[in-house]
Amino acid sequence: MKVLLGIGGEDGALDRAIEEAARIGDDLTVAVVDSPEGDAATEELERYVRDLVASVGVGAQIRRVPGHGGSRLVEMAEQEGFDRLVLDGGARSPLGKVEIDEIAEFVLLNSRTSVTIVR
Amino acid sequence: MSPGRERPYPDEPAERFERPPISFTDADGRPVELYAYEGRREGTDSRDRSPPSGPSPESDGAFAPEDAFAALVAMYVDFDPADRAQGIPPPGEERIREWLDRILGGGQDVIAVVDGRAVGHATLVPDGKGAAELAIFVLHTHQGAGIGSRLIAALLGQGQQEGVERVWLTVERWNGVAIALYHKVGFETCGTDSFEIEMSIRLS
Incomplete structure (x- = not known):
């Protein structure tokens, strides 16, 4: 299965999301979308993701995907024939409330590709 | 909330709220006591509590810390799953204990x-x-x-007492009862662009 893992921040449980995405599919692409904190943060995030993918030990193509995160992921999944879109859903508030960010909301509401939120 | 955005707060501070202990009778005629949670003291027997430090006789009736933790666990075990919000309280006693261990004691309860x-x-x-x-x-x-x-007002009173200046919350968009309660006590909506509504209040 061809899987697209979308990453726009490192608040959640990225290592688990990478492991789960690799478990679901045998052909994994990791898309690093623009961080809301700016270009420097996005570059930092991409470095972090590259290191993390290497340390988790899964094979994946890692791509930077500029623009509106949610819509770019939905578009990319459809145009390139991905079977599943995977997002990290591990972010929690100080109180422990689950946080659904703008990327996840957009993808859930607009994606025609099935979506997996990793907890 | 988007990490790049500062959360807005009302310019004017809220009223002064009464802080616990507070006793009242609810609309169904039940006597209710509101207590501040004073921390969990492992190994302290609830029957062997220290005498109250102040002259106030009310503090003598305070819920012992050991009782309070166990009572909260029991409450959350009984909690209606339909009343859960954004993943809390978590299901099952073990996860409830882990969650309470993490949140209790660091702030006000x-x-x-x-x-x-x-x-x-x-x-x-x-x-x-x-x-x-x-x-x-x-x-x-x-x-x-x-x-x-009464409970939320007492918590805000406790927060004022402890020097908390700004408070925020998130609430599901469809939860009109909760949103009305937060408005009534002085919260203002500060964000509607995320999955949940965000509200905030300035305490001092």
Whole structure:
């Protein structure tokens, strides 16, 4: 299965999301979308993701995907024939409330590709 | 909330709220006590509590810390799954204990007690950015009797007493009852662009 893992921040449980995405599919692409904190943060995030993918030990193509995160992921999944879109859903508030960010909301509401939120 | 955005707060501080201990009778005629949670002391026997430090006779009736933790666990085990919000309280006693261990003691907590049982809990948890996140839970058997409004006001009073200046919360868009309660006590909506509505209040 061809899987697209979308990453726009490192608040959640990225290592688990990478492991789960690799478990679901045998052909994994990791898309690093623009961080809301700016270009420097996005570059930092991409470095972090590259290191993390290497340390988790899964094979994946890692791509930077500029623009509106949610819509770019939905578009990319459809145009390139991905079977599943995977997002990290591990972010929690100080109180422990689950946080659904703008990327996840957009993808859930607009994606025609099935979506997996990793907890 | 988007990480790049500062959360807005009302310019004017809220009223002064009464802080616990508070006793009242709810709309269904039940006597309710509101206590501040004073921390969990492992190994302390509830029957062997220290004498009250101040002259106030009310503090003698305070819920012992050991009782309070166990009472909160029992309340959340009984919690109606339909009343869960954004993943809390978590399901199952073990996860409930882990969650309570993480949030209790770091901020302010107020417990509503009826007949020796916890029926409500309101909490302020520091967010690491100088403000605190608020949540409130009332057991389904005791909802609709005015306990929530008294409980949240008492928690904000406790927060004022402890020097908390800014408080925020998130609430699901469809939860009109909760949103009305937060408005009534002085919260203002500060964000509607994320999955949940965000509200905030300035305490001082």
